[in-house]
Amino acid sequence: MIPQLVTVRRRRADGRWRRLFIPVVPVALLLSPLLLLAVVGGVVACFMFDVRPLGALRGIGRVLWALPGTRFEFEEGRTALHVRIR
Template identity: 45%
Template sequence: MPQTLRVRVDRPAGRPIRIWIPVLPALLVLSPLLLLAALAAFAACLVFRVNALRAFGTGWRIFTALSGTRIDIEQDRTAVLVVLR
């Protein structure tokens, strides 16, 4: 499971933007929204006749496998870096 999300945006003008988000506390803060999203997803599974348990299991596997993802894009003097650890 990813522990931290780090985002860095370097712009030609202005100071670079650096964001560091601890994932677990962020999930706790967003838990009411996540609960609503889970209910919506459960309803969608019922409508489309998809095994909800399997769907949530797959979603959890994808979430836990995100750790180690790194996206680094540079163009001229603009750069965006997203790292999940």
């Protein structure tokens, strides 16, 4: 399943957490013109490095399909960042 929601939590300097919910589909729709340029650039790169475009697309799809349930946690000193993909 493609990710639907990304939750980002950041600890402020005063110790409180700030939570941000990012819906994936509306953000992808807003960035679709840039996504089109990225796809064209990816196809050009595939031809430059002799990679099959459909194979590269299949690999990107598998990575996106595996993202739900992924968690990134970063803590250093008073700075903390937690990212969760659902």
